[in-house]
Amino acid sequence: MNSSPRLTWLETVDSTNLYALRHYNELEDGDSIAALEQTAGRGREGRQWFSPPGRNLYLSFLIKHPPEPAYRVSIIAALAALDLVRQLCPEAETWLKWPNDLCCGNQKLAGILCEGKISDGKIQGIVAGIGINLNSEVSELAALDRPATSLKIVSGVTHDLHAAADFLANRLRHREAAFRIDQDAMFQEWKNENKLVGQHVTAACGGDTRSGIITAINDDGSLDFTADNGETSRYLSGDFTISREALDQLFPKP
Ligand code: BTN
Numbered sequence: 507m508n509s510s511p512r513l514t515w516l517e518t519v520d521s522t523n524l525y526a527l528r529h530y531n532e533l534e535d536g537d538s539i540a541a542l543e544q545t546a547g548r549g550r551e552g553r554q555w556f557s558p559p560g561r562n563l564y565l566s567f568l569i570k571h572p573p574e575p576a577y578r579v580s581i582i583a584a585l586a587a588l589d590l591v592r593q594l595c596p597e598a599e600t601w602l603k604w605p606n607d608l609c610c611g612n613q614k615l616a617g618i619l620c621e622g623k624i625s626d627g628k629i630q631g632i633v634a635g636i637g638i639n640l641n642s643e644v645s646e647l648a649a650l651d652r653p654a655t656s657l658k659i660v661s662g663v664t665h666d667l668h669a670a671a672d673f674l675a676n677r678l679r680h681r682e683a684a685f686r687i688d689q690d691a692m693f694q695e696w697k698n699e700n701k702l703v704g705q706h707v708t709a710a711c712g713g714d715t716r717s718g719i720i721t722a723i724n725d726d727g728s729l730d731f732t733a734d735n736g737e738t739s740r741y742l743s744g745d746f747t748i749s750r751e752a753l754d755q756l757f758p759k760p
Contacts (some may be wrong), residue, residue, distance in 0.1 A: 518547040522566035523635040535570035538675040583634035586677040599757040613655035711744035
């Protein structure tokens with residue numbers, strides 16, 4: 507591992523993930539690509555990621571020869587993003603929401619999209635794309651179809667994009683190195699930061715909405731759910747909403 511990570515800044519790009527995949531051969535393991543603007547930012551499940559110019563952090567981190575199982579690479583990205591958010595705003599009620607969201611209270615602050623570089627039918631590398639709403643205003647986020655917030659809204663402070671990207675790129679390298687040493691410890695840390703387990707939630711998956719309890723996150727990254735009528739299901743992805751009352755218990759006010 508190099509001690510100084512390479513962070514490349516782009517003025518504008520379709521998507522930092524796509525850029526990293528296109529330039530895979532020229533990039534090195536542990537490199538990060540950040541952009542001031544994405545014109546076609548990619549989100550989970552084919553959604554677009556809101557990427558206005560100069561406002562928020564859009565960064566992709568490249569892992570060549572990813573550790574197995576590859577799906578766990580998103581854990582590295584989620585914990586590094588949490589490190590940054592807590593560094594900038596320690597007082598915020600930040601938590602991880604399975605599968606790949608970082609929330610503040612009941613609103614989304616950041617998302618992660620991992621995409622694979624496949625050749626000869628094998629995953630050669632993984633690009634972990636991280637979008638963090640640093641400086642978006644309430645009016646911009648109100649137009650989105652899901653509740654979202656930014657660190658500026660939460661803290662009242664405008665955050666420096668370059669300093670934030672430097673910190674995140676470093677934390678990604680640090681987290682990746684630690685993951686390779688003790689993957690299970692980091693998986694456990696990630697599970698502990700996921701506040702959905704044990705909570706009564708509304709689950710929205712494939713047009714179907716049900717309420718029930720999240721009972722477990724399994725070692726393969728799937729999630730177990732018991733609906734109010736007693737039916738059990740296992741999810742690989744989905745959107746879950748936790749009540750404000752449950753959050754108040756998780757983050758009691760002093
Ligand atoms: C999600 O839907 O929650 C995942 C969002 C991931 C957005 C980031 S921004 C940097 C990188 N480039 C992209 O096009 N997407 C990811």
